[in-house]
Amino acid sequence: MITVPKLTIEDARIIMDAAVRKSREIAVPMDIAIVDEGGHLLLFQRLDGAKITSIQISIDKAFTAAGTRRPTHEYSKTAGPGGPAFGLHTSHQGRFSIVGGGVPIVVNGAVVGAVGCSSGTAEQDREVAETAIQVFTNQLPKNL
Amino acid sequence: MITVPKLTIEDARIIMDAAVRKSREIAVPMDIAIVDEGGHLLLFQRLDGAKITSIQISIDKAFTAAGTRRPTHEYSKTAGPGGPAFGLHTSHQGRFSIVGGGVPIVVNGAVVGAVGCSSGTAEQDREVAETAIQVFTNQLPKNL
Amino acid sequence: MITVPKLTIEDARIIMDAAVRKSREIAVPMDIAIVDEGGHLLLFQRLDGAKITSIQISIDKAFTAAGTRRPTHEYSKTAGPGGPAFGLHTSHQGRFSIVGGGVPIVVNGAVVGAVGCSSGTAEQDREVAETAIQVFTNQLPKNL
Amino acid sequence: MITVPKLTIEDARIIMDAAVRKSREIAVPMDIAIVDEGGHLLLFQRLDGAKITSIQISIDKAFTAAGTRRPTHEYSKTAGPGGPAFGLHTSHQGRFSIVGGGVPIVVNGAVVGAVGCSSGTAEQDREVAETAIQVFTNQLPKNL
Numbered sequence: 374m375i376t377v378p379k380l381t382i383e384d385a386r387i388i389m390d391a392a393v394r395k396s397r398e399i400a401v402p403m404d405i406a407i408v409d410e411g412g413h414l415l416l417f418q419r420l421d422g423a424k425i426t427s428i429q430i431s432i433d434k435a436f437t438a439a440g441t442r443r444p445t446h447e448y449s450k451t452a453g454p455g456g457p458a459f460g461l462h463t464s465h466q467g468r469f470s471i472v473g474g475g476v477p478i479v480v481n482g483a484v485v486g487a488v489g490c491s492s493g494t495a496e497q498d499r500e501v502a503e504t505a506i507q508v509f510t511n512q513l514p515k516n517l
Numbered sequence: 518m519i520t521v522p523k524l525t526i527e528d529a530r531i532i533m534d535a536a537v538r539k540s541r542e543i544a545v546p547m548d549i550a551i552v553d554e555g556g557h558l559l560l561f562q563r564l565d566g567a568k569i570t571s572i573q574i575s576i577d578k579a580f581t582a583a584g585t586r587r588p589t590h591e592y593s594k595t596a597g598p599g600g601p602a603f604g605l606h607t608s609h610q611g612r613f614s615i616v617g618g619g620v621p622i623v624v625n626g627a628v629v630g631a632v633g634c635s636s637g638t639a640e641q642d643r644e645v646a647e648t649a650i651q652v653f654t655n656q657l658p659k660n661l
Numbered sequence: 662m663i664t665v666p667k668l669t670i671e672d673a674r675i676i677m678d679a680a681v682r683k684s685r686e687i688a689v690p691m692d693i694a695i696v697d698e699g700g701h702l703l704l705f706q707r708l709d710g711a712k713i714t715s716i717q718i719s720i721d722k723a724f725t726a727a728g729t730r731r732p733t734h735e736y737s738k739t740a741g742p743g744g745p746a747f748g749l750h751t752s753h754q755g756r757f758s759i760v761g762g763g764v765p766i767v768v769n770g771a772v773v774g775a776v777g778c779s780s781g782t783a784e785q786d787r788e789v790a791e792t793a794i795q796v797f798t799n800q801l802p803k804n805l
Numbered sequence: 806m807i808t809v810p811k812l813t814i815e816d817a818r819i820i821m822d823a824a825v826r827k828s829r830e831i832a833v834p835m836d837i838a839i840v841d842e843g844g845h846l847l848l849f850q851r852l853d854g855a856k857i858t859s860i861q862i863s864i865d866k867a868f869t870a871a872g873t874r875r876p877t878h879e880y881s882k883t884a885g886p887g888g889p890a891f892g893l894h895t896s897h898q899g900r901f902s903i904v905g906g907g908v909p910i911v912v913n914g915a916v917v918g919a920v921g922c923s924s925g926t927a928e929q930d931r932e933v934a935e936t937a938i939q940v941f942t943n944q945l946p947k948n949l
Contacts, residue, residue, distance in 0.1 A: 377664065379664065440571075460606040465611070518813065520808045555844070555845060561705035562705075565669055624806065712873050741886070750895050756896070760890050
């Protein structure tokens, strides 16, 4: 047995609030999903004007980032057409996302969950997810 | 009626142990799946640090290699973008893997099962699967 | 952030070995699955003679026991015909198991994973899972 | 490694011909599926007038009988409402059949495949499958 860090719902709320603020700042209403280290949904929010089809996409991006422990945009090339891992995107019944916007939440080197955003461009989605995670990790005590 | 060779759980354990050793040797913790000739799971192991999303991917690679009787990396080109068999990867509800790392287990010219590895690059995954199968076939009696 | 206990692959092996021993003792070859607290597969073994259809069923039982933090046999009544929760068994694409044989692994009051067994009767499957978990928790240090 | 008996396509044709004859004799046109020991389709026929929805059901019955190594009608009680294994029928994405008409093909004590029939009553479906298998095993050499 080992012990590992785990996100609480309070942690997830801090991340979600930061994601909502960033989404509004860039004026792109988004679907925002936060999952735990097992890829299971912790918190979700669809802002007014965000896309209905992006509900599942944001959840899938977070699922993929938590499960692979890598941001989904890193798979855009390696698992895109011509890449050595092309084909991965149909696994997990098509839930394996290779579109930017899924970002793992890393605390002291351990992946404790992930954020997935969708409705904007892949770059905008990624920006919102990264900013939200940055806000969260910045406010953690140094000696965690 | 004909008779065909069949893997036992003891055979599968020899292959699994060799795969675990190789995975550790190259320092890439992996998900490792061994299936029978029908593509059905016999043995599975997720080493500490291997990816959660690679559970299904390793099983799918083994399923594909057993079913097609070919290593999955051979499909990367023929079933990749621009290849004559493009589109295969979405069959079987997205389980047809065209990413390297699924390798059939061949004994006396007959496919008796397959190994699927995932968590590393396609090359690393393939290397672990091939090494494990080699260790197994090397220890079989010559006059089997 | 909080910290939680987590099964390692070494822990899972102790549980698996005990399950295999019990399966052999009662002479019912089984499919045995061990999942982590998130319901994701850690270790799987199909003993010679165990049922092919029980591969998925054993994994589903473990998934359900980890996810609900209750043994699956407790759902046989509440979610069976006439029970107040009837209908649950079709959720998760039919993976929510209400058949005995899925048992959560509890350490110091926390569910850290689950064992799922299949191929025997629901009682036999449950017996193997419970025995394996008992062997594991018995050998843990008292002051964990 | 062990060796096991395996159905050939010639064997399957003998079984299919006998099933077609019995289906005509009782004047119930049927969907008839024959699978190998891994539950994979070997031969299929939909007689004129057989039901379209019974295509998948006959395949699922054969899949279940091969995978469990038991006729599907045995599950009607144990996995039916009030039975100790109720809930099994939703596993494998609902493909686990507990309706009579799926029968394993047993040769010298080993299950080498299964027949699944559908379109009639569960009793009629079972009768056609059982008769076809009987015809096949009767013509096998004694000293096989």
